[in-house]
Amino acid sequence: MKAILVLGCRLFVGGIFIYASLDKLVHPQAFAEAISHYRIVPYPLLHLCAHLLPVVEFVTGSALVLGIGRRGAALLACAMTLVFMVGITSALIRNLDISCGCFNTDGGHGVGFDLLWRDGILFLLCLPPLLAEDSGFGLERFFRK
Amino acid sequence: MLQVPPSTTPTAGSWRPVSLREAGLLMLIAFLATGVSWFLRSDGLSLTADPIGYELELAAPLIQVDPALALYDEGDYLFVDARPSLTDEFQTIPGAFFISEDSFDDDLLGYFDFMGPEDRFILFGDGNLLPISNIAARMKERGYENLFILKGGLAAWRAAGGEISMRTGDGS
Numbered sequence: 001m002k003a004i005l006v007l008g009c010r011l012f013v014g015g016i017f018i019y020a021s022l023d024k025l026v027h028p029q030a031f032a033e034a035i036s037h038y039r040i041v042p043y044p045l046l047h048l049c050a051h052l053l054p055v056v057e058f059v060t061g062s063a064l065v066l067g068i069g070r071r072g073a074a075l076l077a078c079a080m081t082l083v084f085m086v087g088i089t090s091a092l093i094r095n096l097d098i099s100c101g102c103f104n105t106d107g108g109h110g111v112g113f114d115l116l117w118r119d120g121i122l123f124l125l126c127l128p129p130l131l132a133e134d135s136g137f138g139l140e141r142f143f144r145k
Numbered sequence: 146m147l148q149v150p151p152s153t154t155p156t157a158g159s160w161r162p163v164s165l166r167e168a169g170l171l172m173l174i175a176f177l178a179t180g181v182s183w184f185l186r187s188d189g190l191s192l193t194a195d196p197i198g199y200e201l202e203l204a205a206p207l208i209q210v211d212p213a214l215a216l217y218d219e220g221d222y223l224f225v226d227a228r229p230s231l232t233d234e235f236q237t238i239p240g241a242f243f244i245s246e247d248s249f250d251d252d253l254l255g256y257f258d259f260m261g262p263e264d265r266f267i268l269f270g271d272g273n274l275l276p277i278s279n280i281a282a283r284m285k286e287r288g289y290e291n292l293f294i295l296k297g298g299l300a301a302w303r304a305a306g307g308e309i310s311m312r313t314g315d316g317s
Contacts, residue, residue, distance in 0.1 A: 025182075028190040029190050029273050029275070030272060030273055032190060032194065033273065033274070033275075036194075043194045044193060044194070046194040047190050047191060047192050047193060047194045048192060050190060051179050051182070051183055051190065051192070052175065052176070052179045055175045055178050055179045055182065056171075056172065056175040058175075059171050059174055059175045059178065060171060060175075063171055069167040069168075069170060069171055070167075071163050071164035071167055071168075072163075072164050072165070072166065072167020072168035072169070072170060072171050073167065073168070073171055074164065075164040075165070075167070075168045076168050076171060076172070079168075130164060
């Protein structure tokens, strides 16, 4: 039962992260603009974030789906989700009327409280792959001695 | 004899060293992949951002797509496709002129008989404001004062039902 739960969470969260990375990988300039609208990231780091974040999302998502480095990937997913929640909260506090830039860089979903709920649920779904001993049918069992 | 199955519950703190080590390894992979991707992309985004482009201090005011559609129908404005790189075959707004940042002077000279500073223009691109604003600034330096930048670029125009035509790199 635990293995099924871990497998389900891994595939769901991993799939979400892979999907979220694709448009950003193709349009780094547009994603840089989306990040800049949050007014959090300093300009010297803006393009680096626009390059790096989608790749980290893709690598994390792939690792979760395949079940390789499952706990590390889940930890990264938790960390990224927390960062997203901080960004969204910051935008809400400052009444910024901006697109979230979560899944696509062409407009997309506006920043709102529903995004906090969504990310909160995503964070909770990262916990079983992070904490469980069982890999949930992951490929990492083939790499064990 | 009753055998106790191996525990599947994590011991306190046992996940931390493993997850930190794996996360570090995944970040290393991501850094390497980012570097390779940045190196290989011909249209790559520079590693350093120009703050001016992100302060949204645009060289020309933005115009929403609906009023732009109305102005297109009236025919009083000239449309300028200012996308930085166009493939062999691409979509654009019918009748649009082409001015890119790389060949700005040549492009402007080529259209000398067809447009002048007295005309009114709507510049559009792929939705990214920075390159379009740069071209608007350069046009203003040449005396072209009546400029708008189409918000959302060609994608917004297409989504709003604006006319689209196919063009090839040789202008046909």
